[in-house]
Amino acid sequence: MHIPQSDSPATPATAVPGRTPPVIRLLVLATFVVILNETIMINAIPRLMEALKITEQTAQWLSTAFMLTMAAVIPITGWFLQRVSTRTAYATAMGLFLAGTALAGVAPSFEVLLGARIVQASGTAVMMPLLMTTLMQVVPERDRGRVMGTLSLAISVAPAMGPTVSGVILQFGSWRLLFAVVFPIAAVITWFGLKQLKNVGEAKYSTVDWLSVVTAAAGFGGLVYGLSRFEGGDTGTAVAIVVAGLAAIVVFVLRQLSLQKRDVPLLDLRTLRYRTYTVALILMSVAFMAMLGSMILLPLYLQNVRGLSALQTGLLVMPGGLAMGLLGPTIGRLFDRFGGRVLVVPGAIGITLALTGFTQITMTMPIWQLLGLHALLMVSLAATFTPVFTLGLGAVPSPLYSHASSILSTLQQVAAAIGTALVVTVMSARSETLASAGVTKVLADLDGMRLAFIIGAALSVIVVVTALLLPARAAAADDVEEDEAETQPMVPA
Missing domain, CATH: 1.20.1250.20 (MFS general substrate transporter like domains)
Structure with a gap:
């Protein structure tokens, strides 16, 4: 049919x-x-x-x-x-x-x-x-x-x-x-x-370049795998795999630059020439690291320190997730009316405030306070992600949409792996140091979680800085029609 x-x-x-x-x-x-x-x-x-x-x-x-x-x-x-x-x-x-x-x-x-x-x-x-x-x-x-x-x-x-x-x-x-x-x-x-x-x-x-396929899979897959090995404490092996993954990514990038001269890249890196798109990628990656880091740390705190069950933990973090989803369309309508900056900048500041609040967790912090901080984080991420996705993808010409979305999705996975590895490594290292000094396991874990949240809060400052670099609308920074005209000879119709 x-x-x-x-x-x-x-x-x-x-x-x-x-x-x-x-x-x-x-x-x-x-x-x-x-x-x-x-x-x-x-x-x-x-x-x-x-x-x-x-x-x-x-x-x-x-x-x-x-x-x-x-x-x-x-x-x-x-x-x-x-x-x-x-x-x-x-x-x-x-x-x-x-x-x-x-x-x-x-x-x-x-x-x-x-x-x-x-x-x-x-x-x-x-x-x-x-x-x-x-x-x-x-x-x-x-x-x-x-x-x-x-x-x-x-x-x-x-x-x-x-x-x-x-x-x-x-x-x-x-x-x-x-x-x-x-x-x-x-x-x-x-x-x-x-x-x-x-x-x-x-x-x-178009034909597929198998060297690109192999180096992409080995590079990005190896990088994520290597980062995941940090969770098990096998630092030496993890570092070696991460380095090998990065080396494969370098080969992949060089191969794409070569294939772009013939207009047949597997992943078109010319998307990175568009400033708004590149800034959006950086902001999204760091914000995603913050989100995934909190998703790992908060359940560990609620279950290992506060003694809640997995179901109770899931129900406690559900309001923040629901708020994030339900506010998505509203955030989008506000973006269409007022542009991105009025949403992204407050959203970035909200992420920093929420993560800063989590650095103060104690054995007896009220549940309502935890719910409030988590809700603030999720709502702030909602105010950030929707405008950033829209501004970033809207800054590239239409022939590059599929490549731009693929790069964005790939970096989401890499950012998730980096965020997870970072918080787990920092938390574990701090906890083990305190435990060896005679501190009880629960208190050692709690202090390790605080330090991990401090790292997350420090990283979130990058989100605030990059938010200030974004325009209200993609066309304000990248004249899309002019860009399409400039790239048309390079991108086959």
């Missing part, structure tokens, strides 16, 4: 002013479900250790491998999304995710379960750039902030809600129930999406 490609970037037929295009609603819903699975296994680790007779370090691989696969696959999606139609990309992403979910639900061993998680992650890696690229193609500039606000529900809220959702589901059955619940929901979304989804834009044929 032929699907007409009526929703082209030039004439976005589905884009009715003031309304979110149906294609975006479908992709946001699908992306929310697949990204939710990135963190859904966190609360299931004790059950998995008992059921599969594995250690905690081994069980952690189910989350690490998911993030590792995302980092390795996403750099390739810039080329892939230009090569295939919207429906093909969607079918590929959801097909992989469904296959991985079904296999995980019946996995007889840890090895099979790990493989299933890798298949799941491969599908998720395609969905994130697909959503952002399609949004930039079909949504008029005047509505992008509002629609990008709904996108934040999938990209930012889903990973924050994963532990809460899994905590509730695990009250009713084994770890297999996590996949049994997700599969039919994802299957219905897939069926409905394939029934309703129209192709956006036109696919362009």
Whole structure:
């Protein structure tokens, strides 16, 4: 059956002013479900250790491998999304995710379960750039902030809600129930999406450079894996893997610069020539590190220091995650009306204030105060992410949208790994030092968490500085029409 490609970037037929295009609603819903699975296994680790007779370090691989696969696959999606139609990309992403979910639900061993998680992650890696690229193609500039606000529900809220959702589901059955619940929901979304989804834009044929594929996977995947090894205290091995990953990334970058001369890069780095986009990348990366760092530290504090259960912890952090998601569309409408600076600057300051507040945690800090600080952090991140995504992607010409979204998504994964490794390493080092000096474990852990939050608060100052460098609107810093004219000879039509 032929699907007409009526929703082209030039004439976005589905884009009715003031309304979110149906294609975006479908992709946001699908992306929310697949990204939710990135963190859904966190609360299931004790059950998995008992059921599969594995250690905690081994069980952690189910989350690490998911993030590792995302980092390795996403750099390739810039080329892939230009090569295939919207429906093909969607079918590929959801097909992989469904296959991985079904296999995980019946996995007889840890090895099979790990493989299933890798298949799941491969599908998720395609969905994130697909959503952002399609949004930039079909949504008029005047509505992008509002629609990008709904996108934040999938990209930012889903990973924050994963532990809460899994905590509730695990009250009713084994770890297999996590996949049994997700599969039919994802299957219905897939069926409905394939029934309703129209192709956006036109696919362009191009060959793939396998050296780029290998160096991208080895570089970004190796970097994330090396950073994850810091959590286990294996510093020497972790440093060696990180260095090897960085070396592979250098080879990858040099290869792309060479391929750009022939207009056939796997990941087009010319997006970095646009100042607003580059500043947005830096801000987003540091802010994502702050978010993931707090997502790791706060549950550890609530469970290890305050003695709460995983479910209680999940319920306590849920209000902040919900506030972040519900405010997304409102933040987007404010962006469309007033521009980015009036949101990003206060949001950046709010992130710093929240993380500074967390540096004062004690054995008896009131729960309402913790809830307030967490809510402030989530709302501030919501006020930051939506404008930053919109400004950053809006600053590049349309032929580079798929590459720009792939770079942004890749850096999200790398930032998440850096944030996690940083807080865990700082916390563990401080805790071990105090414990060796005779301080009780709980107090040593508490002081380690305080120091980790101090590092996060210090990093958040970078968010404030970069926020001040962003324009109110992308066109204020980058004349998009002029930029497109300048890059047209380099980017094939």
